[in-house]
Amino acid sequence: MDLPCRTAAPRESLRERRRRETRDELHAAALRLSRELGFEQVTVEMISEEAGVSPRTFFNYFPSKESALLTWPASFTPEARARFLAAPARDTRSVLRDVGELFASYLEASPPRRDEVEEVFRIAERTPSVLAAVLAGFDALERELGALVAERTGRGTGDRTADLVSGVSMAAVRVAMRRWAQDHGCEQPAPEFVRESFALLKDLTSPLEEAATASS
Amino acid sequence: MDLPCRTAAPRESLRERRRRETRDELHAAALRLSRELGFEQVTVEMISEEAGVSPRTFFNYFPSKESALLTWPASFTPEARARFLAAPARDTRSVLRDVGELFASYLEASPPRRDEVEEVFRIAERTPSVLAAVLAGFDALERELGALVAERTGRGTGDRTADLVSGVSMAAVRVAMRRWAQDHGCEQPAPEFVRESFALLKDLTSPLEEAATASS
Structure with a gap:
């Protein structure tokens, strides 16, 4: 790590x-x-x-008023950005893993309240302006992350691979947060959902998964 | 294939x-x-x-008026959906590949005009309501695709892996379309950008890429 x-x-x-x-x-x-x-x-x-x-x-x-409802997602702290940029590995596999940790430690530093996040997602389902604000928040974070990944990997801003790493990461974060917000039964904290989501990401394109599924 | x-x-x-x-x-x-x-x-x-x-x-x-500006992304034809669902492979690697082809053939069947897509992206950059409509369009398509992937892979709707496949795919499509819209120099058609984006996706988490980057 x-x-x-x-x-x-x-x-x-x-x-x-x-x-x-x-x-x-x-x-x-x-x-x-x-x-x-x-x-x-x-x-x-x-x-x-x-x-x-x-x-x-x-x-x-x-x-x-939409933005007052949504205090999450915000942006990364300067310290977290600096730590992410200082890590040496430049390959996309390691960078993806570190992006997962960037989000997990962000959630550990300022833990969101599950009932609030669930409520906001529910309001967004039936209120287009709130859905738009949620999506715009994720989009802004995706751009910020894309620039960070481009810098970390020594690629220019707007580099296709950097944008893809960022887009794929945000997909993992969104899936994790939606699932966490709906997960009433268990008390697993949000950062664990994010870590699981990034672990799952790694297997999506793995040829090993093909064999495992074929035999199940 | x-x-x-x-x-x-x-x-x-x-x-x-x-x-x-x-x-x-x-x-x-x-x-x-x-x-x-x-x-x-x-x-x-x-x-x-x-x-x-x-x-x-x-x-x-x-x-x-926002939606009149955006005729893309629309939804898949019943024929394309049926063909996607009928394909036998259920592992995520094959499904991701077929999702790439689903989008590529969608773009081949109704080719968008590059100048129009670029113009809409440009308007979205400075008009929050248009950006919101673009993002909501991609979000709706992501949900539709998530349900398709869940059905194809025999998982329930809302399954985490299905949602992740769908989210990751939409990231690949968005990156491809943004790049295609900005690519004035060459005449490569949009479906090729989508195919390249999905090919790149496959390498993002590959351990081989790590070795290749480390040696470069």
């Missing part, structure tokens, strides 16, 4: 903590109001009032 | 032809007006008038 499994939480300044708390409060208010009234009925004004801030402050944190 | 490379064009009734022509005309009008005025300024009324139909008729073909 090139990457350590856990990210040490960096020390937070008072200002950073206040920002995080306001952001969390706006997110919680958006979810609470959507649950009570239905997402379509909720406005930025209502979310701001519920959280005790002005709409102007709201827009310092989120560009729209 | 389990799938033939080309789809024979099915015979079209007069009614089907008229529908296709109206749809094509609405799509062309949406693109033409977006080019002249900017997409934000264009309304469903303007597109309908330009194509010589009523807004009511417009909504028989498209649910929104």
